[in-house]
Amino acid sequence: MIDFPRMAADAAPAADPSPELGALPRWNLDDLYTGPEAPERIADLDWARAEAKAFASDYQGKLETLTREGRLIEAIRRTEALGEKTGRIGSYSYLYYVQNTADPDRAKFLGDMGEALTELSSGLIFFELELNRIDDGVLEAAFAADPELARYRPWFAELRKAKRYQLEDRVEQLFHDKSVSGATAWNRLFDDTMASLKFEVDNQTLGLEGTLNLLTDKREAKREAAFHGLSKTLGANARLFTHITNVLAKDKEISDRWRGFEDIADSRHLANSVEREVVDALEKAVQEAHPRLSHRYYAMKAKWFGKETLNAWDRNAPLPTSDDRVFDWASARDTVMEAYSAFSPELAKVAEPFFAKGWIDAPVTEGKGPGAFAHPTVPSVHPYLMLNYLGKPRDVMTLAHELGHGVHQVLAGPQGPLMAPTPLTLAETASVFGEMLTFRSMLDKTTDKRLRFAMLSSKVEDMLNTVVRQIAFYSFERKVHAARRKGELKTEDLNRFWLEVQAQSLGPAITLNEGYEVFWAYIPHFIHSPFYVYAYAFGDCLVNSLYAQYETASEGFAERYLDLLRAGGSKHHSELLKPFGLDARDPGFWSLGLGMVERLIDELAATAPS
Structure with a gap:
């Protein structure tokens, strides 16, 4: 068991040294x-x-x-x-x-x-x-x-x-x-099982986080080995994950039926304070944009790799002109804080204690939970950020993202325990905006054309993963929960639903190789928070629209933006967006956000290295 030493409030946090990444901060939970x-x-x-x-x-x-x-x-x-x-x-x-x-x-x-x-x-x-x-x-x-x-x-x-x-x-x-x-116990079974799984990759035994990380490795053989390692272990445990999915989907159906919810996602929409027609419009807009966004981009990426189509393990592969820089922790911190400060010194001031007071846990350690998150705790304390930091440019973006959540939670704290929590549809606003600020700051400082191209392509991929992939996840969940109402699902049913939505969203340039059909099994959102995933797409499109306004009319924008964050859950999204002239009920709202992704793809097409 790890015991954290007692520290004064302004003491430096405990840190894990890394030869390449420097001192990585660990949580001080004493607060x-x-x-x-x-x-x-x-x-x-x-x-x-x-x-x-x-x-x-x-x-x-x-x-x-x-x-x-x-x-x-x-x-x-x-x-x-x-x-x-x-x-x-x-x-x-x-x-x-x-x-x-x-x-x-x-x-x-x-x-x-x-x-x-x-x-x-x-x-x-x-x-x-x-x-x-x-x-x-x-x-x-x-x-x-x-x-x-x-x-x-x-x-x-x-x-x-x-x-x-x-x-x-x-x-x-x-x-x-x-x-x-019931649900809590099944959630814990999923977490405990996933944490205990081991994946064999080139005679190495890895956990989930390390294996998933290899899918972005520059070496195709390593990516393919990681893909097959994931497929083998997930497949071997598919019966258990199918059972967990069946139980939780039925548990939700029972609750929905007793309460009288009409649609399978209505309880989530209610919790998010968003209307069903708004989410339906988002899903439709993203699906209609597939040919212009994901299908087009992956076809371009296949050509850059000299292939007709990409294998499933190539989807997130770094490009031949990829950004291979490694950012030690100090560089990552400075990069993000400079971007935040340039936008708003007040925003940077709110962010600074996360680095100074042990509010971040960064290193990858044995048994640590996968992924990254920001936990708001309670208004009288402060949030904590968890990362699995490996020094890649994408990890810098993750830091910027989670820090955005953190400052949002700090700013909303004075609303109190009942009104500080933000609906999921707006909870991603500060995180995605923080990413965009950091990305633009890094891009502006980059003069090398090949490196700029690599950064742009990486950003496009992140946007596609946030918008197209998350809406595909939402569509998958809709299929699963609708089918579960008619009876228990077999692993083959879940696999089929997964392949259907992935083929639709990724397009013909991605081959869905054998073994990919079971990749639904490791997505924790399906287990912990049914239909959570559309909030990512909502937030990304919203921020794209906000950022476009910031670029064209920045005067007073930071103050209005900070007011939005301070509101927490005390106002409906329509009221919070009104000062920016935005309305999520307007069909053009989603097109505006998706248009930014399309423009970046246009820029890539025009500047792709020969």
């Missing part, structure tokens, strides 16, 4: 708790258990009376205070676990804390249900009489949208209590 058995953690859980019981005793069955008496704000303050404590415990247990998912003690701690938090919160199910039974007129009168309560009007508005899907209190409590042995 949450100093360890699993920290007295503060134990005391907080004891307090939360007692407060949850007291909260239920004080308010259950009494909320309408409390509202009529002008005292509802008391309950709001208490629920936020309780959420701060439980959020802190939940955040720490997850971050502590993800540092080494192979450690059984950490896994047990995560499970124990999850069960404890679920148990104490089961007695609080009544709160939102009962709030939604308060008469609209009574609630409006309470808002008019109490400005502090009125500040929470946006939160109540979102809550009211779920009113028609609420169930009787005891059924809601049953759903909640059963989640520990």
